[in-house]
Amino acid sequence: MLSEPRSIAFILDCMHPPVRHEPKTLQQFFADQSSDADLGYQNFATNALGAQLTTVHGPTDLPGSTAHSLLAFGADRFQVKEEWPRISLDHFVSRARKAVELAMDSFAIPMITGIQCVVRALASVQGYPDSRSFLDEAFLGFETEDRDLLGKDPGLLGLRLMFPAQGDDTGVHNVRIESFQADPRSVFLEETGAWPGPVRSDNLDPVEHAVRQAYDFVTDNVIAFLDRRSRENDDL
Numbered sequence: 001m002l003s004e005p006r007s008i009a010f011i012l013d014c015m016h017p018p019v020r021h022e023p024k025t026l027q028q029f030f031a032d033q034s035s036d037a038d039l040g041y042q043n044f045a046t047n048a049l050g051a052q053l054t055t056v057h058g059p060t061d062l063p064g065s066t067a068h069s070l071l072a073f074g075a076d077r078f079q080v081k082e083e084w085p086r087i088s089l090d091h092f093v094s095r096a097r098k099a100v101e102l103a104m105d106s107f108a109i110p111m112i113t114g115i116q117c118v119v120r121a122l123a124s125v126q127g128y129p130d131s132r133s134f135l136d137e138a139f140l141g142f143e144t145e146d147r148d149l150l151g152k153d154p155g156l157l158g159l160r161l162m163f164p165a166q167g168d169d170t171g172v173h174n175v176r177i178e179s180f181q182a183d184p185r186s187v188f189l190e191e192t193g194a195w196p197g198p199v200r201s202d203n204l205d206p207v208e209h210a211v212r213q214a215y216d217f218v219t220d221n222v223i224a225f226l227d228r229r230s231r232e233n234d235d236l
Contacts, residue, residue, distance in 0.1 A: 009120035112199040191218035
């Protein structure tokens with residue numbers, strides 16, 4: 001069986017018609033967001049296409065213990081990212097919604113033409129030596145002859161699934177399920193969901209819906225799928 005998943009990244013990309021970012025407007029945006037408790041990015045740097053706002057929490061020399069917050073602007077998209085997050089899904093949804101609202105107003109973005117949301121998580125495997133053994137037994141079934149043909153044992157095992165838009169779900173879901181080198185007992189999960197626009201500033205519910213749907217797909221649907229496979233193998 002699998003443990004409850006632990007989220008290790010939330011990433012939201014909002015595509016929009018191209019805009020030209022002026023340095024003064026970007027600087028004003030940084031000043032405006034500084035007073036918002038849901039945003040409050042501490043660092044600001046411009047680049048050729050726009051700007052990056054960042055905050056780093058914790059020691060930078062301990063991988064997995066440092067949380068990175070980012071809000072980045074390009075010519076035709078902006079991104080809200082939390083890596084090794086110290087915030088909940090609800091907090092990320094609130095932060096993302098505030099960022100989208102302020103960005104559309106500050107940069108006169110008429111609409112969002114597409115949304116992409118990535119959720120990454122880890123789940124521990126119980127009853128197997130490591131996640132590679134689980135994925136091998138549950139899905140791949142490598143035999144000695146397979147290893148002989150390949151000439152070596154794989155260091156990473158996994159599978160990728162794509163789910164097209166269907167029925168009321170207009171999103172396309174791409175899922176990665178892999179062993180995790182940094183923690184051999186954990187399975188790495190990644191869901192990348194994409195939804196079409198348009199989304200306008202007077203109704204940002206589709207942005208929140210996309211984030212929550214991507215999260216639910218990986219933490220509910222994918223986890224249930226993997227847990228069933230793990231239990232089937234336990235019964236053999």
